[in-house]
Amino acid sequence: MQNATVTDTRERALWEHDHGRAIPGALEWLKEHWQEYAGKWVAVGPSGLVGAADTLDELEARIGHFRGVVIDHLV
Amino acid sequence: MIQLATSSGEVFSTGAATLRAWPAIDGERLSRVRLQVAIAGIVANAVIDTGGAYLVVDPQLARKSRLHPPVHEDRIVIRGFVYRGMVHRVPVTLIADAGESLQFEATAFVPELDEGEHWPLPSYLGWQGCLERIRLALDPGTERVYFGALR
Numbered sequence: 106m107q108n109a110t111v112t113d114t115r116e117r118a119l120w121e122h123d124h125g126r127a128i129p130g131a132l133e134w135l136k137e138h139w140q141e142y143a144g145k146w147v148a149v150g151p152s153g154l155v156g157a158a159d160t161l162d163e164l165e166a167r168i169g170h171f172r173g174v175v176i177d178h179l180v
Numbered sequence: 181m182i183q184l185a186t187s188s189g190e191v192f193s194t195g196a197a198t199l200r201a202w203p204a205i206d207g208e209r210l211s212r213v214r215l216q217v218a219i220a221g222i223v224a225n226a227v228i229d230t231g232g233a234y235l236v237v238d239p240q241l242a243r244k245s246r247l248h249p250p251v252h253e254d255r256i257v258i259r260g261f262v263y264r265g266m267v268h269r270v271p272v273t274l275i276a277d278a279g280e281s282l283q284f285e286a287t288a289f290v291p292e293l294d295e296g297e298h299w300p301l302p303s304y305l306g307w308q309g310c311l312e313r314i315r316l317a318l319d320p321g322t323e324r325v326y327f328g329a330l331r
Binding site for chain 1: 243
């Protein structure tokens with residue numbers, strides 16, 4: 106299995122993203138924490154929050170790219 | 181994964197994802213079901229809204245997704261407000277955590293906002309031009325969403 110060699114959570118998230126697989130745990134983290142980040146754009150990976158910002162441009166500048174994360178605007 | 185089938189034995193769903201729901205906006209009481217979707221390469225959450233139209237994409241997200249040129253302009257009413265925007269054809273992928281992710285072409289609406297105005301709602305998967313093009317089933321008992329292509 107190709108993904109059996111991927112052990113680091115960040116690497117795993119990138120693999121999941123590139124292969125069209127859901128980022129594990131992201132929805133659970135968002136369901137638990139969305140009110141704490143109301144109004145923010147957030148990027149969430151398998152280990153939780155990767156970054157938060159007022160705009161998507163700021164979020165991209167902060168985290169570098171959108172691979173391996175789920176983006177949400179918590180209005 | 182559990183693979184749903186029609187009464188004739190035809191496969192209904194080829195992929196499944198976790199069902200999670202929380203309110204669409206802060207201060208709202210009713211929960212909305214979210215799915216992870218890839219819109220032109222960016223993975224984002226979108227709300228399932230069978231009462232809505234189009235795949236409505238937050239303008240900030242649309243700008244990053246580099247959508248194809250618009251095909252026409254439209255106006256739609258959302259929560260009592262009329263929004264003007266551009267309509268695009270967009271490749272969308274419902275992202276599975278079991279089975280296969282499902283890619284299809286959706287008709288997307290990107291609201292045009294005034295300078296400094298922010299889109300006040302999540303991106304969402306509406307019925308017309310979007311969910312009507314796929315098979316979709318929700319099981320709150322097992323917290324699973326099932327999807328497959330229309331044949």
